[in-house]
Amino acid sequence: MNFKKKIFSILSKKEFYNLTWDIFRYQIKNNKIYKNYLQYLEVNPFEIKNISKIPFLPISFFKTHRILSSCNTTRTGDCYDIIFTSSGTTPGIRSQHYVKSLSVYIESIIKSFEFFYGSIEKFKFLGFFPTDRKDSSLIYMVKHLIQKTYQNGSHFVPFPYSSNNYNKDIHLIPNRNNKNIFIFGLSFFLLDFIEKYNYLIPFSFKKKEYQNKVIIMETGGMKGKRKEIIREELHNKLKNFFCVKDIHSEYGMTELLSQAYAKKNGIFQCPPWMKIYIRDPEDPFIHIDNNKIGGIDIIDLSNYLSCPFISTQDLGKKINENEFEVLGRMDFSDMRGCNIMTPHFLES
Template identity: 45%
Template sequence: MFDSKQIFTIQSEEDFQKTTLEVFRYQAQENEVYKNFLNFLKVDYTTISHTDEIPFLPIQFFKKNDIISGERAVEKVFTSSGTTGMATSKHLVTDLALYHYSLEKCFEQFYGPLSDYTIFALLPSYLERNGSSLIDMVEYWIEKSNNPQSGFYLYNHDELHENLLAHEKTGKKAILIGVSFALLDFVENYKMNLKNTIVMETGGMKGRKKEITREELHSILKEGFGTNEIHSEYGMTELLSQAYSRGDLTFKTPSWMRILIRETEDPFRYVPEGKTGGVNVIDLANYNSISFIATDDLGKKIKPNQFEILGRFDHSDIRGCNLMIVES
């Protein structure tokens, strides 16, 4: 019997290959949408012997299909943001505890225990709608921080400014996580000199401001917050794990998540490290939905667990997270 939590014990490439193939075989049999997709491609799942051979489900399938592996009941539905009339993705989560376990273990890999931090969240566009996986994630961060000073801020920038300054004086660690346009709005009116607070952007202009490159965004935010670096989170409705950038504009994945870069014209071929292509994501925390997703993001891999996000395919819908234009 496969224990889904064993994905978080991966220590080596051999572990990753073995566990990933187990998950693939399970989903090829227990996920009706994926099973039909494999049949359409005339792929016999029993012949797949390496992760590079696994077909990835296009992310658009989350818009019109219920992507579920197994027979567990749905506990929560995460939905993507979108403009009026636009079809949005929905991720049916049948094991919310597994998602929370994943996001906590992921955070710990990069930052240590959540209890070490006070969490300040500036996520107005996400807080104002239902079904955001990002809001669920940050709510869990706040709960696990076990700190009465942790909390969400909508448009009350004055209060956020005062609380950040007060917290800085304690010398304790904090994280300010915010959607890009809200962080830009904040630094237009406040200049700070944060020494103990990590500023983390989640992407997203949502048509509120002119699109800019991530480099430009980070430059403005570093000057406004008085920090040497801006961190970033890479996640999406369809994933239950996150990748993080600690200030160098490249993202790193936890041990149970992997990025592959496909050719833009041939989705079944991969490009070498350093070359730009479409981003495929293996997220083993998606055990109860689908762990193999071909996204609409453009990126390039730097190392096996390190990558850059450079933009999106022109035909893909505009979405809230990590929308940055491609540099010419």
């Protein structure tokens, strides 16, 4: 079944719930790893009556298994378009996401972004990212946004920085074609930039017409390149340099195809085909109420060709039905019940 059109045209909770059930049944039938996981848990999928009770696959499975639906997972044939790999900032095996259809990811990129910010055509994107990684889903996403708006002057900012790059990429904005500026970067890249050019803050940054036409978005943390700092400190540094009121954030990961966005204060919202739950720190199969801290579980329906029900290793809390915060990574030494989420069964 082709779910793509239905996923990106969801307009209501009812449509989301109905499509979630359809995709859950599709997963049971076509995703061997997920089906085995349910059997290991001794869960009868046909007895589940609420989507919050659907079992979420531990994200660590992307390190040990090839997670695909409707594909022979015992061979390496051309049943996928690309493999995205995690950055590997922590010791151990990297996650790999076998993306069966790049067209689904591309549509998710555009639809998610435009749901929150409007048409990409009104922006000039400046990407503060390394361009040497070919297997990063985040780099692929930013590259696609830049390619689609190349006529607006969008491009990656070269790293390491030089005064020539500075004058070309930053000092001259807002640019002549009157496009809004969208500066999108890894946190440590942005910090490196503002520390290098802190004495060169251009007068244009302080002009009201600039402040109304620029968005600064950080994502990805320090990636092991710098000491981690709290979000408030990071955002204050960025706000002071770029002379903007708020710093935006993006929340995504290698194992998913959709992104959540925060327009200020790290308060994230999801596109209509994505939903967040918070699981109990002591019982990973129970979801807890708003404003309580626990592990983040995600339904990402655009992931229907791999697995759309993912139990992450991120810590967070829901503020209300539509908003949530990401509070960091879980410390598994303090989390009970995590071992039972990750059975060591084979694909066969």
